[in-house]
Amino acid sequence: MNIPFPDLRPVTPEIIMTLSATALLILELIFKNKGVLAFIGILAAAAVMYIMPASMGETFGGMFISDSYSIFFKFIFIINLILTILISLRYIQRQKAEYGEYYSLLLFATAGMMLMASAKDLIILYLGLELMALSTYILAGIKRHDVKSNEAAIKYFLLGGFSSALLLYGISLLYGMTTTTDIYKIAEHLKATGVTTTLLLSMILIAVAFLFKIAAAPFHMWAPDVYEGAPTSITAFMSVGPKAAGFAVIGRVFYTAFQNIQTDWTTILIGIAILTMAVGNILAIVQTNIKRMLAYSSIAHAGYILLGIIAGTTEGLNAMMTYLFIYAFMNIGAFAIVIILDRGEELSDYEGLAKNRPLVAALMLVFMFSLTGIPPTAGFIAKFNLFTAVIKAGYTWLVIIAVMFSAISAYYYLRVVMNMYMKEMKQEAAIHLSPSLSLAILITVLMVLIIGIMPSMVIG
Amino acid sequence: MLSKLFFGYFAVIMVALSLLVITRRNPVHSVLWMLVLFFHIAGLYLFLNAEFLAAVQVILYAGAILVLFLFVIMMLNIKVEITAERFIGEWPIGVALGLSILMLIYFTTSKLIQGPAGQFSIEAIKAETHTKALGKVLYTEYLFPFEIASLILLIAIVGAIVLAKKRG
Amino acid sequence: MNPQIDKMTPGSYIPTDYLPVLIFMMIAVAFGAGTLLVGSLFRLRRPYKEKLTPYESGNPPVGEPRYRFSIKFYIIAMLFVIFDVEAVFLYPWAVVYNKIGLYALIEMMLFIVILLVGYAYAWKKEAFKWD
Numbered sequence: 001m002n003i004p005f006p007d008l009r010p011v012t013p014e015i016i017m018t019l020s021a022t023a024l025l026i027l028e029l030i031f032k033n034k035g036v037l038a039f040i041g042i043l044a045a046a047a048v049m050y051i052m053p054a055s056m057g058e059t060f061g062g063m064f065i066s067d068s069y070s071i072f073f074k075f076i077f078i079i080n081l082i083l084t085i086l087i088s089l090r091y092i093q094r095q096k097a098e099y100g101e102y103y104s105l106l107l108f109a110t111a112g113m114m115l116m117a118s119a120k121d122l123i124i125l126y127l128g129l130e131l132m133a134l135s136t137y138i139l140a141g142i143k144r145h146d147v148k149s150n151e152a153a154i155k156y157f158l159l160g161g162f163s164s165a166l167l168l169y170g171i172s173l174l175y176g177m178t179t180t181t182d183i184y185k186i187a188e189h190l191k192a193t194g195v196t197t198t199l200l201l202s203m204i205l206i207a208v209a210f211l212f213k214i215a216a217a218p219f220h221m222w223a224p225d226v227y228e229g230a231p232t233s234i235t236a237f238m239s240v241g242p243k244a245a246g247f248a249v250i251g252r253v254f255y256t257a258f259q260n261i262q263t264d265w266t267t268i269l270i271g272i273a274i275l276t277m278a279v280g281n282i283l284a285i286v287q288t289n290i291k292r293m294l295a296y297s298s299i300a301h302a303g304y305i306l307l308g309i310i311a312g313t314t315e316g317l318n319a320m321m322t323y324l325f326i327y328a329f330m331n332i333g334a335f336a337i338v339i340i341l342d343r344g345e346e347l348s349d350y351e352g353l354a355k356n357r358p359l360v361a362a363l364m365l366v367f368m369f370s371l372t373g374i375p376p377t378a379g380f381i382a383k384f385n386l387f388t389a390v391i392k393a394g395y396t397w398l399v400i401i402a403v404m405f406s407a408i409s410a411y412y413y414l415r416v417v418m419n420m421y422m423k424e425m426k427q428e429a430a431i432h433l434s435p436s437l438s439l440a441i442l443i444t445v446l447m448v449l450i451i452g453i454m455p456s457m458v459i460g
Numbered sequence: 461m462l463s464k465l466f467f468g469y470f471a472v473i474m475v476a477l478s479l480l481v482i483t484r485r486n487p488v489h490s491v492l493w494m495l496v497l498f499f500h501i502a503g504l505y506l507f508l509n510a511e512f513l514a515a516v517q518v519i520l521y522a523g524a525i526l527v528l529f530l531f532v533i534m535m536l537n538i539k540v541e542i543t544a545e546r547f548i549g550e551w552p553i554g555v556a557l558g559l560s561i562l563m564l565i566y567f568t569t570s571k572l573i574q575g576p577a578g579q580f581s582i583e584a585i586k587a588e589t590h591t592k593a594l595g596k597v598l599y600t601e602y603l604f605p606f607e608i609a610s611l612i613l614l615i616a617i618v619g620a621i622v623l624a625k626k627r628g
Numbered sequence: 629m630n631p632q633i634d635k636m637t638p639g640s641y642i643p644t645d646y647l648p649v650l651i652f653m654m655i656a657v658a659f660g661a662g663t664l665l666v667g668s669l670f671r672l673r674r675p676y677k678e679k680l681t682p683y684e685s686g687n688p689p690v691g692e693p694r695y696r697f698s699i700k701f702y703i704i705a706m707l708f709v710i711f712d713v714e715a716v717f718l719y720p721w722a723v724v725y726n727k728i729g730l731y732a733l734i735e736m737m738l739f740i741v742i743l744l745v746g747y748a749y750a751w752k753k754e755a756f757k758w759d
Binding site: 462463466506507508509511512516519520523524525527528531532534535536582591592594595596598599600603606607609610611613614616617618620621624625626 | 746750
């Protein structure tokens with residue numbers, strides 16, 4: 001048999017990513033100083049980012065595609081990776097979880113996300129998802145002697161396992177109908193056969209699996225517990241990476257494979273989006289732990305971002321991607337502030353922070369404003385851009401609901417600001433500053449402000 | 461007719477065995493019922509003309525994974541397991557939910573229109589033998605998923621050691 | 629409808645080649661159940677306390693027969709499962725190797741090298757050490 005050697009150019013970013021992850025695993029056995037590993041991880045991420053634009057193309061018999069859509073998402077994943085490594089460096093030492101595998105697993109998880117964004121075949125999609133998910137389960141439980149961390153890992157693993165099973169069932173139904181796993185061939189075939197109830201069931205099953213990954217209500221139950229129990233740096237990682245990967249998949253699979261039932265899935269997603277915004281924003285109000293609050297906030301943001309998919313236009317998709325890009329910076333920034341404080345997990349820890357640590361408080365203020373969507377921060381641009389796209393697509397009423405929930409969200413975001421600026425200080429807040437953490441905060445705050453002032457940087 | 465009978469036997473027995481697995485109080489009994497279940501699944505694979513899968517089912521599930529299950533169960537305190545109250549008390553709700561999902565799946569999948577047949581008919585596979593047919597596809601067309609699978613296995617090794625190994 | 633598909637619907641194919649296996653399993657089950665049955669029919673039943681205690685080479689049994697296993701068993705079993713999966717992948721590869729050739733060699737080497745990293749890692753982490 002004569003088989004043409006596959007074109008490896010489109011997969012080079014993934015290859016470099018996995019090779020570095022594997023190399024880190026070996027270097028972990030050699031180096032006592034884990035900081036070196038973090039540095040190598042960042043170098044690898046930078047290298048991947050550098051070569052990514054040149055990786056356009058399809059390969060492996062059309063199973064894998066690298067196009068501008070996937071490359072944009074990969075940028076988000078790599079930014080997420082770099083920022084997470086920067087904020088983890090000292091933090092995992094403090095948490096007594098400084099294992100070299102930590103960085104290796106972060107790289108593997110990112111490789112999984114990259115595969116998901118580039119998958120043109122449902123098998124690659126599933127394997128990418130598992131690669132990402134398995135790494136994140138382990139990372140969530142990496143504080144081995146902390147009961148909450150264990151609980152987070154187990155909960156995430158069990159529910160993630162269920163969602164994978166549902167995904168596989170959906171895929172198998174789809175395969176039964178079309179006898180192919182190629183997304184584009186599925187679309188072609190389904191156009192010819194028309195809508196059946198089996199198709200709807202398989203669409204719903206696949207939707208559930210990815211709505212679980214993006215933590216949309218009513219599949220969000222795991223998020224608060226997992227976000228609270230996992231190490232804060234991993235919470236930051238999970239709230240951006242897997243979410244963006246889930247959206248990347250929903251964007252590609254639903255727009256291509258399920259094109260002929262677009263009205264059906266739009267109807268379902270509208271319901272889910274409204275429920276998600278309601279659950280996220282309303283339950284965030286009653287939280288006293290900031291990690292739980294940010295978990296509900298990330299649920300709420302998933303609701304907003306879903307609107308971009310519902311819009312059903314290229315503009316909507318672009319707005320969704322921009323939103324995720326900006327969300328990565330503001331969300332990781334907020335978590336970085338939680339990490340910088342010695343005791344920063346409870347909302348009451350922030351009382352009077354402005355008098356004690358004015359700079360830290362000011363930075364938190366920027367991130368909270370951005371998450372609320374107050375100008376001149378990037379969060380405003382993200383929301384504005386998204387909502388305009390959705391209005392143009394004809395869903396004005398949906399945007400009105402979203403804006404209402406945004407207004408509710410101001411209550412809990414600004415409560416943090418209130419705590420910092422208006423309340424009396426209870427005790428001195430100790431901070432743990434390190435060069436890498438400062439760099440991460442500098443990058444995030446600069447991006448949040450620059451995009452807020454000059455939106456033309458990311459829009460268009 | 462005979463073949464339908466066989467399929468019916470496997471289907472019914474598998475459901476019954478699954479129920480036994482989840483209802484036994486003693487987890488070791490559950491695992492042993494699961495062993496019988498795995499053999500029946502392998503049998504079902506045979507009837508679906510998936511010989512290699514049946515062999516894998518026996519080697520991997522009945523062999524390796526079952527041992528893993530047993531070890532994990534022996535790490536737990538079985539006496540407590542046996543006497544403890546069940547995890548979920550609201551079983552009527554569970555049964556109702558399960559039945560409604562079953563109905564849903566039945567009514568939707570009964571309308572399934574199968575896609576076009578692929579190149580691997582029963583005769584083609586018979587002529588080529590199962591393992592060869594599988595290997596040819598797996599190592600040419602599906603080479604990329606195959607390599608990703610190795611990464612997933614690697615993660616599993618790392619995970620087991622990171623989470624369970626005592627550190628000096 | 630394509631006739632080929634009708635053949636593939638569940639319950640339309642009988643793996644006749646496996647009839648001996650079925651017969652063998654039935655004999656195995658019958659033999660196990662049969663000996664127990666015959667034994668219970670013919671044996672004498674005179675139980676007393678000492679006879680019912682577990683046999684511990686003549687010593688009186690101490691403590692519970694079931695105790696908590698060490699987590700080391702879990703790691704060993706897990707590694708066994710993983711390398712078992714690897715072996716399963718090797719099997720069809722070996723069967724088609726002469727058809728595909730060098731191409732197959734390269735991809736399997738890659739697969740094995742990746743798992744070899746895992747093996748080296750597990751070894752260095754002393755996962756194979758018992759104490």
